[in-house]
Amino acid sequence: MSDNENEIENDATAPQMPDADMDSAEDVLDAQAEAQEPDLREELGKVREQMFRIAAEAENTRKRAAREVTDARKYAVTALARDLLDVADNLSRALGAIPAEARDHASEALGGLIEGVELTDKTLHVALDRHGVRKIDPKGEKFNPNHHQAVAQIPSNAPAGEVVEVIQPGYLLGDRTLRAAMVAISSGQPAVPEDHAAAEAKGDEPGSNIDTTA
Structure with a gap:
């Protein structure tokens, strides 16, 4: 008997699983x-x-x-910028100390010196601005504790809390305060004239001592 015939005979004699059992197994798996x-x-x-x-x-x-990389680049000049603020302050004070009359009648040499200081001051602030450092002069603005440092409160017709005098300008580096501006703010009350204040100290109204019987 050949091998093919044996395989056919084996297949024919092998036990076959009933269809019902196969369906049951599939149901179990499902x-x-x-x-x-x-x-x-x-x-x-x-x-x-x-x-x-x-x-x-x-x-x-x-x-x-x-x-963090952006901030590191933006604020890398912080220490140098703070040091340069002293230079800017000195230049500003030097220019502010020159009377207008002295400017008008300055000799050629002195006039050239003044122009040199002004140019240096301008160049310094241009360089600072190029690196994100901006000068703030908040006169007339509402006091902002994030950018301003109040060192005095003075009588003024301006609304209370408004900056009426800038003692030292401030500087910003990006959106951070590099140095707060030193300012004087309004108390919201106008200054009392000296004669009125003296009269109030005596308990009299101004003009109350004028003889009106004549």
């Missing part, structure tokens, strides 16, 4: 799959949530690193 489906969905949801969280953390880290 039932097991359905039973496991909620667990698989829950696990898949957890994995997806974890992936989203990792992606969000990576994006936040990237943004934070980029912001």
